[in-house]
Amino acid sequence: MTDIIHEPELDHHGEHESTGIENRKLGMWIFLSSEFLFFGALISNYLLYSNRGGFPSPYPAEIYDIPFTSVSSFVLLMSSLTMVLAHNALSRDDQNGARTWLFATAALGSVFLGGQVFEFTDFVVEYGMTLSTNPAASAFYLLTGFHGAHVAIGVIMLLSLWGISRRQGGLSEKHGLNLELVGLYWHFVDIIWIVIFTVVYLLSIPPV
Amino acid sequence: MTATAERPSTTIFRRPRSTEGIWSWITTVDHKKIGIMYGYAAFFFFLLGGIEALLLRIHLAQANSEFLTAGAYNALFTMHGTTMIFLFVMPVSAAFINYMLPLLIGARDVAFPRLNALSWWIFVFGGIFLYSTFIFGTSLAPIGVDGVGGIDGNLPPGGGPGGFNFLADSPDGGWFGYQPNAGPLYSSGTALDFWALGLQILGLASLISSVNFIVTVFNMRAVGMRLLRMPVFAWMATVTSFLLLFSLPIIAVALFMVTFDRQFGTLFFLASEGGDPILWQHLFWLFGHPEVYILILPAMGIVSEVLPVFSKKPLFGYSAVVFAGAAIAFLGFGVWAHHMFASGITPVAQAAFGLATMTIAIPTGIKIFNWLGTMWMGKIRLNTPMLFAIGFVAMFTIGGLSGVTHAIVPSDWQQTDTYYIVAHFHYVLFGGAIFGIFAGLYYWFPKLSGRVMDDRLGKVHFWLMMIGFNLTFAPMHWLGLQGMVRRTWKYAPETGLEPWNVAVSIGAFIIALGILVFMYNWWASRRSGELSGLDPWDARTIEWTIPNPTPEYNFAVAPTVARLDHFWHLKYDEDDEGRAVRKPDADEIISELEYNGLNPATPIHLPAPSYFPVLMALGIPIIAYGIIYHEALWGKIAIAVGALISLSALIGWGIEPLEEPHAADEGEHDEVEAELVATAGEEAVMDVDGEEDDE
Numbered sequence: 001m002t003d004i005i006h007e008p009e010l011d012h013h014g015e016h017e018s019t020g021i022e023n024r025k026l027g028m029w030i031f032l033s034s035e036f037l038f039f040g041a042l043i044s045n046y047l048l049y050s051n052r053g054g055f056p057s058p059y060p061a062e063i064y065d066i067p068f069t070s071v072s073s074f075v076l077l078m079s080s081l082t083m084v085l086a087h088n089a090l091s092r093d094d095q096n097g098a099r100t101w102l103f104a105t106a107a108l109g110s111v112f113l114g115g116q117v118f119e120f121t122d123f124v125v126e127y128g129m130t131l132s133t134n135p136a137a138s139a140f141y142l143l144t145g146f147h148g149a150h151v152a153i154g155v156i157m158l159l160s161l162w163g164i165s166r167r168q169g170g171l172s173e174k175h176g177l178n179l180e181l182v183g184l185y186w187h188f189v190d191i192i193w194i195v196i197f198t199v200v201y202l203l204s205i206p207p208v
Numbered sequence: 209m210t211a212t213a214e215r216p217s218t219t220i221f222r223r224p225r226s227t228e229g230i231w232s233w234i235t236t237v238d239h240k241k242i243g244i245m246y247g248y249a250a251f252f253f254f255l256l257g258g259i260e261a262l263l264l265r266i267h268l269a270q271a272n273s274e275f276l277t278a279g280a281y282n283a284l285f286t287m288h289g290t291t292m293i294f295l296f297v298m299p300v301s302a303a304f305i306n307y308m309l310p311l312l313i314g315a316r317d318v319a320f321p322r323l324n325a326l327s328w329w330i331f332v333f334g335g336i337f338l339y340s341t342f343i344f345g346t347s348l349a350p351i352g353v354d355g356v357g358g359i360d361g362n363l364p365p366g367g368g369p370g371g372f373n374f375l376a377d378s379p380d381g382g383w384f385g386y387q388p389n390a391g392p393l394y395s396s397g398t399a400l401d402f403w404a405l406g407l408q409i410l411g412l413a414s415l416i417s418s419v420n421f422i423v424t425v426f427n428m429r430a431v432g433m434r435l436l437r438m439p440v441f442a443w444m445a446t447v448t449s450f451l452l453l454f455s456l457p458i459i460a461v462a463l464f465m466v467t468f469d470r471q472f473g474t475l476f477f478l479a480s481e482g483g484d485p486i487l488w489q490h491l492f493w494l495f496g497h498p499e500v501y502i503l504i505l506p507a508m509g510i511v512s513e514v515l516p517v518f519s520k521k522p523l524f525g526y527s528a529v530v531f532a533g534a535a536i537a538f539l540g541f542g543v544w545a546h547h548m549f550a551s552g553i554t555p556v557a558q559a560a561f562g563l564a565t566m567t568i569a570i571p572t573g574i575k576i577f578n579w580l581g582t583m584w585m586g587k588i589r590l591n592t593p594m595l596f597a598i599g600f601v602a603m604f605t606i607g608g609l610s611g612v613t614h615a616i617v618p619s620d621w622q623q624t625d626t627y628y629i630v631a632h633f634h635y636v637l638f639g640g641a642i643f644g645i646f647a648g649l650y651y652w653f654p655k656l657s658g659r660v661m662d663d664r665l666g667k668v669h670f671w672l673m674m675i676g677f678n679l680t681f682a683p684m685h686w687l688g689l690q691g692m693v694r695r696t697w698k699y700a701p702e703t704g705l706e707p708w709n710v711a712v713s714i715g716a717f718i719i720a721l722g723i724l725v726f727m728y729n730w731w732a733s734r735r736s737g738e739l740s741g742l743d744p745w746d747a748r749t750i751e752w753t754i755p756n757p758t759p760e761y762n763f764a765v766a767p768t769v770a771r772l773d774h775f776w777h778l779k780y781d782e783d784d785e786g787r788a789v790r791k792p793d794a795d796e797i798i799s800e801l802e803y804n805g806l807n808p809a810t811p812i813h814l815p816a817p818s819y820f821p822v823l824m825a826l827g828i829p830i831i832a833y834g835i836i837y838h839e840a841l842w843g844k845i846a847i848a849v850g851a852l853i854s855l856s857a858l859i860g861w862g863i864e865p866l867e868e869p870h871a872a873d874e875g876e877h878d879e880v881e882a883e884l885v886a887t888a889g890e891e892a893v894m895d896v897d898g899e900e901d902d903e
Contacts, residue, residue, distance in 0.1 A: 018429045023319045027423045030453065034415060038457035041491065045461065045476075048487060055482035131474045135482045138474035142464065160862070 028181045032188045035150075039192050042146060046139040046200055053207025055134040061206040063127045065119070072115035073197045076151075079108035080190045083183050090179055095170035098179070099162060105186065106158035109151055116148045140200070147196060150189045157182045224817045235817035237321035240758055242328045243307030244656060249332050250299035256339070257291035258723065260284045262716055263372070265680075269713035271701035274369045278697045279347060279376030283399075285695055289383030290403065293503065294410050295335050297641050301506035302331070302417055304648055305445040307656065309421060311751035311758065312442045314430025314767040319423040321815035322861065323416055329825030331413035337829040338406030341378045346397035379403035382695065384496060385466070387477035387488040392470045398836050404466045405832040411456045411463070412828070418452035421445055430750075432769035436527060439749045443530045444509030447537045451498045451505070454541070459495035462488060471835060486551055493544035501540045503637055504604075505533055507644025508575060511597045514647050515579055517747050518594035519586025520788065522773055525578040532571035532578075539568050549617050550624040558617045565615035572608055576601060591745070592666030596647035599674055603639025607632055610685065625695075628688025634681045646673070646726070653730075654744050658757040659737030665729040669722050676718030683708040683715075742802045748776035755805040764808035820861040827854030 019026060050061060082104040089097030120141070123129045129137050161179055165171050171179060224235035233241060264284050267275040276284065306324065310317055318324050379399045381390030390400050425446045429438070466488070468474040475481040477488050516523045523529060545553055545561040553561075579601050588594065610632040614620045623629055646669075653661045688694075692705050699705050740756045750767055753775050771777055779794040791797070830850030837843030 018433075019426050021427070023423050023427050026426060027320065027419050030419050030422050034419075034453045034457050037454050038461060041458045041461035045465070045487070048484065049476075049482070052482055131468070131472055135475045135484070138468070138476055142468060142474065146464075 022177060024177060024181060025184070028184050032184065035188060035192075039143075039147070039195075042139075042143040043196065043199060046136070046143050047204075049135040049139045050200075050204050051207045052135065055136075057134075058127050058129050059134060059136050059206045060123075060129065060140040060200075061136075061204040063123060063129060064201055064204075065122070066201060068115070069119070069197065069201055072112050072119075073193060075108050075115070076112045076190055076193050079105045079112070080187055082108060083186050087179060087183050090171060090176055095165065098171060099165045102158055102162045102165065102179070106155050106162060109155040109158065109186075113148060113151055113155065116144065116151075120144075143196065143200065147189070147192060150192075154182070154186050154189055157185070224819055232817070234822055235325075235819055237317070237325045237815045237817055237821070238760065239306050239310050239317050239321065239324060240656070240760075240762075242324055243303045243305075246299050246303035246306055246328055246331070249335065250296050250303060253291050253295035253299070253335060255723075257288050257296055258720060260288040260291065262720060264288065265713040265716040267370075269706075269710050271703070271706045271709075272698055275371060276697075277370035277373040277376060279380065280370065280372040280374075281697045282380035282695075283347065283376050283378040286379045286382050286403075290338070290379065290407075292637075293383060293499070294407060295338070297503045297637065297645070298410075298414065299331055299335075300645055301448065301503070302327075302414070304441075304506060304510065304645075304652075305417075305421055305448075308652060308751060309424060309442055309445050310428065311655070311754070311762060312439045312749060313425065313428060313433050314750055314763060314769060315424065315428040316762050316812070317428075317815055318420050319428055320420045322818050322821050323420050325818065325821035326825055327413045327417040327420065329822045330409060330416070330828055333825050333829045334406055334409030334413060337409060337832055338402060341399050341402035341406075342375065345377045345379070345399035345402050347377050347380055347395065347399040348397040384492050385488075386492075387466070387469075387485040388479060388483075390466065391477050391485075393478065401467065401470055401836045404463045404470070405835060408460060408463045408467070409828055409832060411460055414452050415456045415460075418449035418456070421449040422453065425449075430763075430767045430769050436530070437769055437772045437774075439509075439751075440512035440523065440526070440529055440533075441506070441509035444505045444512070444533050447533050448502050448505045451502045451537050451540065455495040455498035455502070458491055462491035462495070465491075467835065471838065486548075486553075489548050489551055490544070493547045494541070496547065497544040498537070498540045500633075500636070501537055503641050504644075505537065507600065507641040507648075508533065510644045510648035510651070511579065511600050512575075513749065514593045514597040514651050515582045515601075516773075517651075517745050518589045518591060518597070519583045520589075520746070521582055521586040522748070522776075523578070524581030524584075525574075526772060528574055529578050532574040535571040536568060536575075539564065539571070543568060546615060546620070549620045562615050562617050562620075566612060569608065569612050569615075576605055576608075591650075592661065592663055592670060593647045593651035593745075595667065595670045596643050596650065599670065600640060600643040600647060603635055603643060603677070607635025607637075607639055610635065623688060625693060626688035627684040627692045627694055630694055631681050631684035631688060634684070638681070639677055643673070646670075649730075651745070652751075653733065654740035654756045655751065655758050657734050657737065658740055658755075659733055660740045660744050661733040661737060662729050665725055665732075669725045669729060672718055672722030672725060676715045676720075676722055679715030680712050680719060681715070683711050687712070742798050742805075743775075746779075748773040750774050753778070753801050753805070755802050759805065761808065761812040761814055764805050764812070818861070818864060820857045820864060824854050824857035824861065827851060827857065 021029075050059070053059075082101045086098050086101030086105060089095075089101055131138050131141050161171065161175065161182060164175055168175075224231060233245065236242065263276065264281070267273050267281060306318070306328075309315075377397070377399060379385070379390075379402060381395060381400055381403065385400065385403060388394055390403075425438070425442060429435075435443075465474065465476040469476050469478065469483075475483045477483045477485045479485055512523055512529055543561055543565045545557055546565045549558055549561075583598075610628070614623060614629070614632065650661050650666055653659070687705055687708050690703075690705060692699060692703075692709075699709075742755055743752050744756075745752070750769060753767065754763055767774075776788075778791075778797055780788040780790055783789045827850040830853065831847050832850075834843045834846030834848075834850060838847065
């Protein structure tokens, strides 16, 4: 053990970042690159099973309510817009605006989640499509369920930031970066949904 | 100035302050302490995996043996493979990366110290969770068509004659857990759930560390440490992290599918209901093949550090070695189906994957020739690390060559699921990875102890390992070609397989003896080994410019790096013919480095310890137990409690003050009071993300 006295205000070794990107932001990007593979595997999994016919109905593609899902997809897309507006407001140091848009984003995300809960309930109760109906149904629930879990985590993070902003009367520089990170994550979740909606909902045809 | 006046308003908990004793280890975020804990835990699991192997070898030394029941035999080979891969080679690589990476690139810690602690605790709890299957797990006979003994006529109820049947209540699907054998129909007990969820937890730990290490390499390098000036080990750590980053999500999905099949009634791998067991093989090997490079690349990095030092020459073709490592990783994602040539994939796929597999021999060959070129005409010193490094090159080459024979499809059909395969992957993973790991342990031992390991005992260890290893695994080639099937519980005496099996078993015990010598050497050298000084090996890279054992703050002054092999160039000049000549004042430079390294001129900020990583990790196995027993009320409670623990820890983590104010009122006792580096401010949001793979 050395007997050096540590003073609070002295050199922060390692403060320079070789890439010029803040550690946490770089970490988030790298983490999200891994998440793409996660959803890539889940989507491929669904595509593999979605058109293998001959097993008990209904298949997901037989019972999609495309107009309904289009609306909830639109809601989720709009939440990306409000996320950008929150980020934009904060960069203008408009703390009230940032807080409002954060809340709006969380609210839109929650509406999307509500839509998903409704959809799942509908599929199970009305059509009797459960996890165990056929492998395509299993894959559908696993994929959209994990996406929903990601949205839910995003909503929790958004609401945490909103709460911090309310309590502290605004977001400090440190939490400003957090808003950016949550934003990255949120856009990622959105992009994945665009792929899911296109490939899994719109382009998927039931097996003959 | 009082401490309270400075304390930020968010302070609810005091940050932990112990610098000694058990709490200092539990709450540490120091990459060195975490590395040491990783190392010891991994070695503990290595011993468990080794004992499992020895039991298997005792059993197989005799034809028609009844030493183990069939159930115990299946459980032991499964746990042996799972342990050695996920609980030994991966974490011991993590130990090396944790301890060495910041030192090699001139940093004081990794980018996210608390996340680093979180990875470690998730790993260790995951390992304990997996092993708790021996206590809690059940491995019932398959639910067969006849309703009693199972479909498999070879396996009587109770696992057949033999001993050690109490070990049978653990995963028995092999390390790759093929479906539907490891699915709900044929493995209806809970053991395979422990396996699937245990691997899921271990994967989460690796995923978090991979993000951490990549950011560390990208952002925390010392001034002047350009990417192509990094030591090869740092490069291989980076490449390995990318492999983990891109392969773990795939196995995570696959393991979720298994868990959902087993627990929640999905049909992914149940062929009778439309599921596709071959999909499991694709997903598993899409992870599993990169995984073998995850196991071998860190060892290749270690060897690329050791060979130049003990040859007194720079690494031959540094950039070629680096790019070959990256190329291996890249190609490694395109060859997975060579594990599946016998599973009925189309001829076109077989040809394509066979060819792709052969191309991996090119970068691997580049590396081997570069290592040979490094030693060529060098002033070779045969110290223990060098012996292990040379052993690595030789054994890995043999394993690599037998690997190319698997790329030839017709040949592979003959070899699939025989002992030839077992021989091959032990040559690359034991003769390769583990020899490399021992080279690294001997080489870098001074960094953690300030002493050198005994070279005479080291050589005894090496030769026991070398002889034992070859006696164990070389005959397996012949056994395999004679038709001995992998994972066979019994063989008949008239097959003539017994003599070589006896030899193999003797070899296994010689390896075990070598490990005992190593353990004694480690223990004795830590207590009373020869003091190493700053530069025991006449080394080349900057981790040797700081005192041994490594001071808590690593570098007293943030280093500046001017070129590859920076330390070497501090000590050596070139003469007119390009030969290295030691500078006359080299010894003075070294003693100056040592003095400066121990006496920092300016105070140093280090990340502060934290209670929250261990707490957060603790919730995760509790959730996993809850999932296994989710049908019972207490299972649901466990899920809720586990989630609550992790979530509270997460909140605590988020509001934990970044800096504990300097406690001037604590008097003359000069505790090293760690302060959080600015860059170490990882945030709650990072971990919310890290967690979601584990719902």
